[in-house]
Amino acid sequence: MSFDSVFSSLNVSGSGLGAEQVRMKAIAENIANANTTRTPEGGPYRRQRVIFASVLKDTMTGRSAAGVRVAGVLRSTEPPIKVFDPDHPDADKTGYVAMPNVSVPNEMIDMIAAARSYEANLSAIRNFKTMVSKALSILR
Amino acid sequence: MEIGRIAPTLTPKTIATPVPAQTPGPGFGDVLVSAVDAVNDKQLAAQQAVLDFATGKAENVHDVMLAEVEADISFKMLSQTRNKLVEAYKEIMRMDV
Numbered sequence: 001m002s003f004d005s006v007f008s009s010l011n012v013s014g015s016g017l018g019a020e021q022v023r024m025k026a027i028a029e030n031i032a033n034a035n036t037t038r039t040p041e042g043g044p045y046r047r048q049r050v051i052f053a054s055v056l057k058d059t060m061t062g063r064s065a066a067g068v069r070v071a072g073v074l075r076s077t078e079p080p081i082k083v084f085d086p087d088h089p090d091a092d093k094t095g096y097v098a099m100p101n102v103s104v105p106n107e108m109i110d111m112i113a114a115a116r117s118y119e120a121n122l123s124a125i126r127n128f129k130t131m132v133s134k135a136l137s138i139l140r
Numbered sequence: 141m142e143i144g145r146i147a148p149t150l151t152p153k154t155i156a157t158p159v160p161a162q163t164p165g166p167g168f169g170d171v172l173v174s175a176v177d178a179v180n181d182k183q184l185a186a187q188q189a190v191l192d193f194a195t196g197k198a199e200n201v202h203d204v205m206l207a208e209v210e211a212d213i214s215f216k217m218l219s220q221t222r223n224k225l226v227e228a229y230k231e232i233m234r235m236d237v
Contacts, residue, residue, distance in 0.1 A: 003178055003182065003210070003214055006213075006214075010210065011206070014202060014203065014206045018202070021202075129209060129213065132213050133216070136213075136216055136217060136220050139220045139221070139223070139224050140223075
């Protein structure tokens with residue numbers, strides 16, 4: 001006997017929490033590297049974007065939702081921002097420095113969105129707990 | 141006056157006797173034991189998750205919490221069932237023979 005089907009919605013919300021955590025990490029990295037001009041690949045840091053994919057599970061009654069997963073963390077292809085700073089060691093001949101294509105205000109907005117999505121998953125879990133507790137009190 | 145007409149409509153229909161199952165399924169005791177085992181597994185999983193968290197092996201907090209919630213809910217389910225069973229037992233013991 002297993003309770004897997006009872007807790008399936010809990011696991012779906014759990015995968016959402018994990019996905020938002022990965023998104024949060026990517027945003028944190030973007031903000032931390034907002035001024036990074038040197039990377040192992042060469043050139044300035046490029047903004048990271050997290051791609052989510054839904055997970056389907058085969059069950060006896062067909063395919064059912066089994067949560068979300070991170071399909072990949074992609075690098076933004078937007079061109080770097082050119083800043084005129086001739087004193088900078090990484091400036092080119094014309095005195096321009098290629099800065100990361102990270103916009104800190106936009107990252108802050110994404111961060112709020114990620115935090116709110118995390119909270120949404122948390123309240124889904126909380127409501128699931130309440131529902132089950134209410135169902136258990138039938139016997140009382 | 142003929143009153144015999146009414147009688148045939150009142151004959152009760154024969155009730156089909158239920159055919160007993162050929163192979164008996166697992167008994168009540170077996171079901172109960174497997175349910176208790178499942179609850180125990182959840183408790184052990186939650187314990188392991190907390191241990192992993194304490195020793196720094198856990199990747200994130202929410203998986204530990206979800207293991208705790210699963211253990212909590214399944215234990216509540218077990219304790220409710222147990223309460224009801226004891227209640228039913230007491231009810232039977234109170235019965236006048």
